[in-house]
Amino acid sequence: MGESAVRVRGLWKRFGRQVAVAGVDLELPAGKFIGLVGPNGAGKTTTLSMVTGLLRPDQGSVEVVGHDVWRDPVEVKARIGVLPEGLRLFERLSGRELLAYSGRLRGLPGAEVDKRATQLLDVLDLAGSQHKLVVDYSTGMRKKIGLAAALLHNPEVLFLDEPFEGVDPVSAQTIRGVLERYTASGATVVFSSHVMELVESLCDWVAVMAAGRIRATGPLAEVRGDAPSLQQAFLELVGAGGRDAGSDLDWLGGGVR
Numbered sequence: 001m002g003e004s005a006v007r008v009r010g011l012w013k014r015f016g017r018q019v020a021v022a023g024v025d026l027e028l029p030a031g032k033f034i035g036l037v038g039p040n041g042a043g044k045t046t047t048l049s050m051v052t053g054l055l056r057p058d059q060g061s062v063e064v065v066g067h068d069v070w071r072d073p074v075e076v077k078a079r080i081g082v083l084p085e086g087l088r089l090f091e092r093l094s095g096r097e098l099l100a101y102s103g104r105l106r107g108l109p110g111a112e113v114d115k116r117a118t119q120l121l122d123v124l125d126l127a128g129s130q131h132k133l134v135v136d137y138s139t140g141m142r143k144k145i146g147l148a149a150a151l152l153h154n155p156e157v158l159f160l161d162e163p164f165e166g167v168d169p170v171s172a173q174t175i176r177g178v179l180e181r182y183t184a185s186g187a188t189v190v191f192s193s194h195v196m197e198l199v200e201s202l203c204d205w206v207a208v209m210a211a212g213r214i215r216a217t218g219p220l221a222e223v224r225g226d227a228p229s230l231q232q233a234f235l236e237l238v239g240a241g242g243r244d245a246g247s248d249l250d251w252l253g254g255g256v257r
């Protein structure tokens, strides 16, 4: 394969005096399962929003599958699927209607949308709730219907912001299976998470972000290096390896009130 799915150059975003993304350069290979990891507030969501055309960068450029996201947005949006953070869905549609709407919006023929929607609802264990309104879905069900909507047009690259948050272990395993199958066919998944074990078990490529910058990127084994786990490598990379958690909280516990 060898080509890049995503190419980011000199990306910056400030919110007032807060620098959220501070000069990110990133090249993500096609056909991989890629994890963007970093602590809370590292800038993962802001970066993904700029990469997927949802938030305009202050500076820098983003190419997805060879097209500039901000000069050529229609071309890019046709080729990507996005499950954003704080997903906003059309609450008054049923799950099935939401998929039908997304599919038609993507220009797919009605019969094809129906076929794909049935399969996705089935695989994601939503067939029994397909006629329920999205407003009545649980958090995990919302993630799954959002994922189905993002996959319906068979995108080349799928971007997922914290796809496993609020998802039970059984549903997580289902989502995982769907994504593994999808990448095995040559597509690319980029997902953000702060759950290291998950990233370590799923991804073959990682990018570590902290304080708005990329601290390391490459194949999982390379980024992990000699550390016993990705978690340990990550703590060292973000400079938290030696922090003695709770050393200042001498009043906590111990029976003295």
Ligand SMILES: Nc1ncnc2c1ncn2[C@@H]1O[C@H](COP(=O)(O)OP(=O)(O)OP(=O)(O)O)[C@@H](O)[C@H]1O
Binding pocket: 015, 018, 019, 020, 038, 039, 040, 041, 042, 043, 044, 045, 046, 047, 194
């Ligand atoms: N709309 C906004 N207005 C002001 N500050 C923002 C805004 N969005 C993000 N930030 C700030 O930018 C920084 C990066 O936030 P971002 O949400 O990108 O981090 P993250 O890595 O996704 O964090 P988490 O893992 O907690 O979701 C944080 O300091 C955050 O407070």
